[in-house]
Structures are given as structure tokens and as C-alpha cells.
Amino acid sequence: MAEAAQMPVSDEVAIEIQKMNKWYGTFHVLRDIDLTVYRGERIVICGPSGSGKSTLIRCINALEEHQTGSITVDGTLLSSDLKNIDKIRSEVGMCFQHFNLFPHLTIMENCTLAPIWVRKIPKREAEETAMHFLEKVKIPDQANKYPGQLSGGQQQRVAIARSLCMRPRIMLFDEPTSALDPEMIKEVLDTMIELAEEGMTMLCVTHEMGFARQVAHRVIFMDAGQIVEQNEPEEFFNNPKSERTKLFLSQILGH
Amino acid sequence: MPDTPMRAAAFVRHDQIPPSPPPASQTGIVKWVRENLFPSIGGTILTLVSIWMIYTLLVSVLPWTFSGVWSTGSLAECREVLQGRIGACFSVLTERWNQLLFGFKYPSDLYWRPTLAFVLLLAAAAPVLFFDLPRKLLIFTALYPFIAFYLIWGGTVWAPICALLGFAGGYMVYGRLVKDNFAMGLFGGAAMAVMIWLLGAHLLNHGIALLFSGPLLFATGVGVLAVAALFFRLRRSQSAASAAIIGGAVLTGWLAIVASVLVPVVFGNEIDAGGAQQGGSFALEAVPSRDMGGFMLNMLLGVVCVSLSLPLGILLALGRQSNMPIIKWICIMFIEFIRGVPLITLLFVANVVLAYFLPPGTNFDLILRVIIMITMFASAYIAEVIRGGLAALPRGQYEAADSLGLDYAQSMRLIILPQALKISIPGIVNVAVGLFKDTTLVSVISMFDLVGMIRGPILASTAWNGVYWELYGFAALLFFIVCYGISQYSQWLERRLATDHR
Numbered sequence: 001m002a003e004a005a006q007m008p009v010s011d012e013v014a015i016e017i018q019k020m021n022k023w024y025g026t027f028h029v030l031r032d033i034d035l036t037v038y039r040g041e042r043i044v045i046c047g048p049s050g051s052g053k054s055t056l057i058r059c060i061n062a063l064e065e066h067q068t069g070s071i072t073v074d075g076t077l078l079s080s081d082l083k084n085i086d087k088i089r090s091e092v093g094m095c096f097q098h099f100n101l102f103p104h105l106t107i108m109e110n111c112t113l114a115p116i117w118v119r120k121i122p123k124r125e126a127e128e129t130a131m132h133f134l135e136k137v138k139i140p141d142q143a144n145k146y147p148g149q150l151s152g153g154q155q156q157r158v159a160i161a162r163s164l165c166m167r168p169r170i171m172l173f174d175e176p177t178s179a180l181d182p183e184m185i186k187e188v189l190d191t192m193i194e195l196a197e198e199g200m201t202m203l204c205v206t207h208e209m210g211f212a213r214q215v216a217h218r219v220i221f222m223d224a225g226q227i228v229e230q231n232e233p234e235e236f237f238n239n240p241k242s243e244r245t246k247l248f249l250s251q252i253l254g255h
Numbered sequence: 256m257p258d259t260p261m262r263a264a265a266f267v268r269h270d271q272i273p274p275s276p277p278p279a280s281q282t283g284i285v286k287w288v289r290e291n292l293f294p295s296i297g298g299t300i301l302t303l304v305s306i307w308m309i310y311t312l313l314v315s316v317l318p319w320t321f322s323g324v325w326s327t328g329s330l331a332e333c334r335e336v337l338q339g340r341i342g343a344c345f346s347v348l349t350e351r352w353n354q355l356l357f358g359f360k361y362p363s364d365l366y367w368r369p370t371l372a373f374v375l376l377l378a379a380a381a382p383v384l385f386f387d388l389p390r391k392l393l394i395f396t397a398l399y400p401f402i403a404f405y406l407i408w409g410g411t412v413w414a415p416i417c418a419l420l421g422f423a424g425g426y427m428v429y430g431r432l433v434k435d436n437f438a439m440g441l442f443g444g445a446a447m448a449v450m451i452w453l454l455g456a457h458l459l460n461h462g463i464a465l466l467f468s469g470p471l472l473f474a475t476g477v478g479v480l481a482v483a484a485l486f487f488r489l490r491r492s493q494s495a496a497s498a499a500i501i502g503g504a505v506l507t508g509w510l511a512i513v514a515s516v517l518v519p520v521v522f523g524n525e526i527d528a529g530g531a532q533q534g535g536s537f538a539l540e541a542v543p544s545r546d547m548g549g550f551m552l553n554m555l556l557g558v559v560c561v562s563l564s565l566p567l568g569i570l571l572a573l574g575r576q577s578n579m580p581i582i583k584w585i586c587i588m589f590i591e592f593i594r595g596v597p598l599i600t601l602l603f604v605a606n607v608v609l610a611y612f613l614p615p616g617t618n619f620d621l622i623l624r625v626i627i628m629i630t631m632f633a634s635a636y637i638a639e640v641i642r643g644g645l646a647a648l649p650r651g652q653y654e655a656a657d658s659l660g661l662d663y664a665q666s667m668r669l670i671i672l673p674q675a676l677k678i679s680i681p682g683i684v685n686v687a688v689g690l691f692k693d694t695t696l697v698s699v700i701s702m703f704d705l706v707g708m709i710r711g712p713i714l715a716s717t718a719w720n721g722v723y724w725e726l727y728g729f730a731a732l733l734f735f736i737v738c739y740g741i742s743q744y745s746q747w748l749e750r751r752l753a754t755d756h757r
Contacts, residue, residue, distance in 0.1 A: 063654050082662070090660030100655035104673050104754055113669060114659035146754045166659060 009217055012039040013072075014170055014201045015060060020069030022052075022059060029055050030066070031225045037170075042202045044212040044233075047222035048248060053205045056222070057172045060203070061092045074169060090118050093163030097175040099155040101147035107134070107158050108143040111165045119166065126165070133161040137191050153184030157191050164195075171195065173204040209253060213237060221245045319343050323725075329718035347722045348729055351713050355729070358548015358703050359712045365409070365540060369551050372406040375399060376558065384744060407547070407555070409539035417455030421448040437664060544622040548703035550733055555622075556704075557691040557737075560629040564690070565683070567630065568637025569676075573667065575642060586638070593635035598693055601628040606700040625697055633690040640682035644675035677752050684745040688738045695734075705730050 015037040022030040030052050037043060045053045058064040060071060062078055062085045071078040073088045102110050111130035115121045121129070134140045137157035139150075147155055156176055163171060173192065177185040189211050196202060196215045206212065212219050212233055219236040221229045221244075229236070229245045237253075240246045280286065293299045323343035327333040333344035348355065357366055379399035382392035401415035425448030433440030547555065574586035593601075605624040648671060656666035676683070698707030709726045713719050719726075 061658055063657060086660050086662055089658055092658075094658040096651055096655065096658075098649075098651050100649075100651035102652065102655070102670055102674075104677065104752070114661060117665050117669065118660045148754065162659070 009041045010039045013037070014039045014041070014074060015203075016070075016072040017060075018070045018072075020059065020066050020071060022055060022064065022066045029225050030059070033069070033227060035220075035227065037201065037203065039169075039201055040199045041217050042196050042200075042215055043204065043218045043220060044216040045203065045205045045220045045222060046207060046209070046212065046248075047228075051222040052225040053222045054174050057094075057174060057203050057205055060170075060172060061089050061094055063094075086118075090114075090166055091168055092170045092172060093166060093168035094172045095156065095159050095163060095174065095176045097178050099147070099152070099159045099179075101155055101159055101162070103147050106144050106146055107139075107150070110147065110158060111162045114162070115165050129167075130161070130165050133164045134158070136164075136194070137161045138187075151184060152180045153187045156180065156184075156188045160188075160191055160195070170201045170203070173202065173206065175205050175207070177206065177208060207252065209237070221248065223248070325349055330720065330722055331718075343725050344722055345725055347713070347719050347725055351708075351719070354549060354708055354713065355705060356549045357551050358546065358708060360546035360548060360703075361542060361551070362540070362546075365542065368406045368409070368539070372403045373551075373554065375402060375406075384748075405539065407551075408542055408544070410541035411459065411538045413455070413459055417452065417459065421451040421455065424448060424451045544620050547622060549708050550705045552622075552697070552702065552704040553691070553694045553734075554737075556626060556629060556694040556697065559626050560633055560690055560694070561687045563626070563630045564633035564637055564686075567634035568641055568683075569672065571634060571638035572641035572645060575638065576645060589631075590635045590638050593631055594639070598629070598632050599696055599699065601632055602696055602700050604628065621702070625700075625702070629690065629694065632693075633686055636686045636689075637683055640679045640686060641675060643682065644677075644679035645671065647678050648674055677749075680745050680749055680752075684741060688741055691738060691741070692734055695730075705733065 013036055015035070017033050017035040020030060020033040021028070033056060035056075045056065047053050055064055059066045060073060060078075065080075066078075074091055076084055076088055078084065078088060101107075102113070105113065108127060108130055111134065112123065112126040115126040115129060116123055119126075131140060131143065134143055137160055139154055139157055139161075142150060142154060142158075147158065150158065160176075176192070177188050180188060185208070189208060192202075192204070192211070193215055202215075204211075204216075216233050218230055219233050220227055221236070221240075221242075223244050229240065229242050231241075236245075237249065240249055292302045318341050320343060322337075322340060323345040324333045324336050325345050326349065327336055327344070327346040328350060330344060330347070333346055337344075353363060353366060357369060361369070376399070378392075379396045382388045382390070382396055398419070401419045404418075405412060405415045425444040427444075428447040429440045429444030431440075432443045571586050571590060574582050575590065577583045577586070602625060605628040606621065609619070609624055652670055652674065653666065656670040661669065695704055695706040697704050698710060701707075703711055709730060713726065714722070
């Protein structure tokens with residue numbers, strides 16, 4: 001799998017964040033974030049809790065509003081214009097820590113809802129696409145069940161399939177394995193690795209350092225709302241530059 | 256595994272123990288009686304006391320019911336038949352049956368019309384209540400209000416048809432415009448509907464000939480057609496220019512119609528919306544609102560107000576959560592005001608005070624006023640119930656809907672409301688049952704609903720003065736049947752919709 005990390009990254013820019021700042025009330029959550037993500041690049045964002053990593057990726061699809069600076073996704077500038085926001089959201093898939101599947105809809109309906117209503121794809125075609133992606137995450141036989149009947153790992157894989165059904169060009173993962181039992185983490189990570197091998201642009205907030213080593217082109221370490229250090233995984237883990245990073249790594253890898 | 260001797264602590268099970276039936280004392284009726292009726296000394300005493308209470312109740316009620324008299328003409332006759340025995344005078348129900356159901360003024364040869372409307376109501380409500388039925392039946396549900404209005408009130412068939420056309424036209428315009436802009440669709444649709452209604456009301460009052468004699472009206476008719484044509488031709492266009500043209504056309508047509516309608520109002524022409532004098536061959540005999548009564552009136556108010564207050568309550572609940580401060584404040588003020596005021600005062604307002612605010616000479620239907628007030632009252636409560644449901648949803652559901660690119664209307668309709676409404680079912684049913692029973696309050700503003708009929712014409716008559724138990728018991732039974740039905744339906748619905756935790 002190590003060769004996955006060596007797949008070439010194009011120099012086409014997928015996400016461009018410039019001097020972005022965000023406040024919750026008077027609390028300065030994100031400070032002067034500058035980040036350029038290239039097409040096909042896979043980035044893992046890590047850092048202590050409260051460092052703003054989730055907030056950062058939630059700003060990219062406007063689940064959180066930023067106050068200053070600019071975010072450009074796929075050439076579309078993120079502003080308060082709802083049309084732009086909806087356009088970006090339909091191009092950017094997102095997976096949440098708590099899956100957030102729609103409990104009143106079957107797995108199939110979860111996967112076809114957005115393609116039918118946002119992309120205006122005919123129902124049959126949407127169902128075929130959904131079946132394709134459910135096969136890909138290895139749960140096609142659960143298509144007619146409800147989310148409540150599935151295990152956590154299965155639910156998270158459905159959530160990934162649901163995002164993929166919109167044929168996104170960028171995928172955001174917000175701690176996708178943090179709410180899972182250890183034995184289910186692997187099945188979700190395997191799905192994500194498979195996705196990575198296909199060249200999807202991915203931004204992933206996670207504490208799975210093994211995954212970061214194996215898949216990421218770049219690891220970003222955040223603390224107190226700032227990007228403290230970013231580097232290729234080998235360099236980052238073996239030879240961290242800042243003291244803060246060293247402390248963090250010693251704490252999470254120390255046992 | 257090689258057969259090495261195991262140490263004492265190690266244990267491997269080789270054969271499973273098969274399940275066996277529980278001991279006899281743990282099953283059957285003996286267990287049930289012992290556990291539920293005689294579990295302890297205290298429990299035994301309570302059981303015996305309860306049995307004694309049920310016995311005394313039945314001893315007094317059963318003879319009264321079963322030796323009841325069903326076929327006398329007055330209370331005096333009934334007492335003669337009973338000759339001092341204990342017994343109920345149910346004959347008041349048989350003798351005044353039609354009055355109890357339809358009121359005392361509804362023409363007796365027209366009883367088939369509300370009855371038919373009631374039977375059709377069952378057919379119209381079925382596809383809404385039981386969503387496994389074919390969706391095409393909803394077309395009949397959509398048509399039902401107009402059919403029911405025509406059947407119950409009678410009059411010319413053109414009034415409900417005109418109303419229906421107004422809704423249809425408004426909906427079509429809404430459908431065309433909403434793709435570009437929700438507000439544009441809403442206001443465009445509403446303007447179109449109002450234009451059609453005003454035009455229709457005008458034609459009904461003054462005859463078709465006026466269309467050709469009144470140049471103003473003719474112009475507005477052309478305006479309607481032109482606007483309609485514009486909507487269809489420009490449906491794809493999103494440019495500001497086309498929007499301006501449409502807006503201008505709507506505004507012009509609207510002003511023209513307002514002028515053409517207001518001019519006769521201001522100068523004292525009659526604007527009675529009945530128009531029964533000329534209805535063509537499809538006209539049914541018109542029955543004015545003040546002749547409605549009996550349980551029919553309760554059903555009418557209950558059904559109309561529940562079905563109107565639910566969508567209004569949803570809108571209020573969403574409005575209360577809105578980011579737009581003015582909408583939010585309006586919704587909060589409305590809800591808090593209506594909830595802070597007793598329904599009975601609102602009904603008095605509907606009955607008396609509202610007339611002061613309307614132009615003199617307008618005959619604003621009393622039933623319509625009462626419907627508006629009860630609907631407002633119920634919708635404020637339903638809004639609060641639904642707000643509870645909305646608050647119970649995790650934020651993640653909103654975020655997931657947003658992250659998939661669904662717009663506000665879609666995420667509300669497809670994701671948020673289905674779940675919030677499901678949570679709110681018990682509360683909504685609570686309000687609906689309460690509302691249905693509250694329709695009897697109209698008896699205090701001199702409308703003769705079921706309770707009004709009992710209190711007024713029936714108990715006041717010399718023949719039946721003094722028959723309380725039978726009449727009020729019957730009223731209670733009718734209301735109980737409907738309310739129990741609603742409650743059972745809601746429990747079925749909750750079980751049917753329980754998908755998330757099984």
C-alpha cells in the first residue's frame with residue numbers, strides 16, 4: 001500500500017485558502033490559515049482537541065462561516081451567496097464523526113436522495129449509482145435496511161457511499177473513525193484507503209497515524225487555531241521540527 | 256488440540272445445554288392472576304375494592320341503559336311508559352336525531368348533501384392518513400374541499416370551480432417561478448390566485464356579459480392571459496429583465512383588478528359573493544352559513560381547522576427558527592399572543608369585534624371567521640409542539656443535509672420535517688383532539704353545534720325539558736368515538752413510522 005502515497009499529485013489547485021480567520025464570538029478559532037490543496041492530494045490534519053482542525057474543514061463546505069480571508073473551492077469563491085455555497089457543497093463530499101445518516105430513510109434512499117433532488121438524476125440511474133458505490137464499500141446486501149439496523153462501521157461506510165453518490169471531486173472526513181469500536185475502525189479505513197488509491201482529493205481529520213503514514217501526501221499539525229507544521233508523512237513522523245509537534249507525537253505514539 | 260490432560264482451571268465446553276420449558280407455576284392464567292390481582296395483602300384489598308366499585312357502577316347504569324325507551328314523542332310520554340321504573344329516555348335521540356346531526360335550520364330534504372360530503376370525506380382522508388394507498392388518490396383529496404363546499408353550502412357550481420382554478424393557476428405559476436427564486440414563486444403564485452379569484456367573483460356577481468361590457472375588466476382578463484403567457488414563455492429565463500417584465504405585468508394586472516373591484520365597493524354596489532340568483536343548471540339550493548348546525552358543524556370546524564392549522568403550525572415553527580429576525584419576531588409574537596389568550600375570547604372577537612374592522616356592508620361569513628380564529632389558535636399550539644420536535648433533532652441531521660447540497664426547502668421537506676413531525680405526533684394529536692372538542696365552544700357565540708343544539712332548541716322545548724343524561728351522554732359518545740379514533744390512528748402511525756430503532 002505504500003506506493004499509494006507516491007502517486008503523482010497534479011499541480012491543478014483544488015482548494016485555495018488564503019489568510020482565513022474565524023471567530024466564535026470573541027474567541028479566535030482559526031488564525032491566518034493559508035493552505036493550498038492540489039487535485040489528487042491527500043492531506044491528513046491532526047492536532048490536539050480544540051485546535052480548530054474540524055472547524056477548518058467545516059469551513060471548506062461552509063458548514064461554518066469564516067469571517068475574513070478567502071476560500072476558493074474548484075475555482076468557486078466561497079461567499080455568502082447561497083447559490084455558490086450549494087454548488088460547492090454538491091461538489092464536496094463530507095463524512096462526519098457520527099455518520100449523520102438519515103434514520104427515517106433506507107440505506108438506498110439515503111444514497112439516492114441528494115443525486116435525485118440536487119443533481120436531478122432519474123431515480124433508476126441514481127439507484128444504479130448507489131448500488132455501485134454500496135458494492136464498493138462492501139454492503140450491497142444492506143440496501144433496503146434502515147441505518148438503525150447497521151453496525152457503526154457499516155453506517156460509516158454507508159455515509160462514505162452516500163457522499164460518493166454525488167460524484168464529488170473532493171472528500172472531507174471529520175474524524176470518521178473516532179466514534180467506532182476498534183474492530184470496526186479497520187473496515188472504514190480500508191474503504192478510505194481504497195478511495196485514496198483511486199486518486200480522490202481528500203482532507204482527513206483523524207488520529208489514525210498509521211493511516212496518515214500509509215496514505216497521506218502531506219500531514220498538517222494544528223494547534224491553537226494555527227497550522228504549526230506541515231510535511232510529508234515520513235519527515236513529519238520521523239523528524240518533527242517544532243517542539244509542539246514533538247510533544248503531540250510523543251503523547252499519541254508513546255504507548 | 257492434542258489430548259494432553261487439562262489443568263483444573265482450564266475449561267472448554269463441548270456440548271451446549273438445550274433450552275427447557277419453565278416450571279408450570281411460571282406460566283398460564285394462575286400466574287397472571289397471582290401476579291396481577293393478588294400479589295400481596297395490599298394488592299388484594301385494592302383488587303376487591305375495585306371489583307366492588309365496578310359492580311356498583313354497573314348495577315346502576317345497566318338497568319338504566321337496557322330498559323331505556325326509544326320511541327316516545329316527549330319526556331312526559333316517556334315517563335308514562337316507564338311508570339316509575341329506572342330507565343333512560345333515549346327517545347329524545349331518535350326524535351331529534353336529525354337536529355342533533357344537522358341542526359334545526361338545515362333544510363330536511365337536503366340532509367343527503369352533508370351526509371354525502373361526510374362519506375366522501377372518508378375517501379378523501381384515506382390516502383392522506385394511510386400512505387400505502389396509491390398516490391393518485393390524492394387528486395381526489397385535493398378536489399375534496401371544493402366538492403364538500405359545493406355539497407354543504409350549495410349555490411352555483413362556479414364559485415368552487417373558480418376557487419379551484421385560482422389555486423391551480425397559483426400553483427402552476429409557483430411551480431414555474433420557484434425554480435429560480437422561492438419568494439418570487441410564492442408571491443407570483445399568490446398574485447395569480449388572487450387575480451383569478453377576484454375576476455371570478457366579479458363575473459359571478461355581475462354575469463358573464465360584463466366581461467364584454469366592462470372594458471376595465473376585459474383589460475384585466477387580457478392582462479391575466481398575458482401574464483400567464485409570459486410565465487410559460489420565460490420560465491427558463493433567469494435574467495433580471497424578464498423578472499422585471501413579469502413583476503410589472505403582475506403589478507399592472509393586480510392594480511387593474513383591485514381598482515375594478517374596489518370601485519363598486521366604494522360606491523356602494525353589492526358585492527355579495529353568493530351569486531345564487533344565477534348559477535345555471537348545476538346550481539344546488541343554497542344554504543346560508545347560519546343554518547349549519549349539529550354535529551355536522553363540529554365535524555366541519557374540526558376537519559377544516561385541523562387540516563389548516565397543521566401546515567400553518569409547521570410554517571410558524573420554521574419561522575420561529577428562522578435566521579431572518581423580522582420573520583422570527585412576527586412568528587414569536589403571533590405564537591405567544593395566541594397562546595396567551597383564551598379561545599373563547601378569540602371566538603367573541605370573531606363574532607363581534609371583527610365586524611368593526613371590516614368595511615360596512617361586507618357580509619363576512621361567521622363560520623369563516625370562526626374557522627380563522629380556531630385555526631390561528633390551534634396553529635400556535637401545533638407550532639410549539641413541532642418546535643419541540645425540531646429541537647430534538649441532532650444538529651448533525653441539518654449538517655448532513657447541508658453537506659449534500661440540499662437547499663433549505665429540500666432539507667426541511669425531505670430530512671428535517673419528516674423526522675421532527677414523527678417526534679411530534681403525540682403532541683400534534685393532543686392538540687387536534689383538544690381542538691376538536693373545543694369546537695363545542697362555538698355554542699357560546701350562538702352557533703347551534705351539537706352542544707348548542709342540546710342546550711338551546713332541544714332542552715328549551717316543552718317536550719324534552721329535563722332530559723340531560725341521555726343528550727349529554729350521546730354528545731360525549733360521539734366525541735369519544737372520533738377522538739378515540741384519532742388517538743388509535745396516531746398510535747398506529749407511530750408504530751408504522753418507527754424505523755430508526757428496531
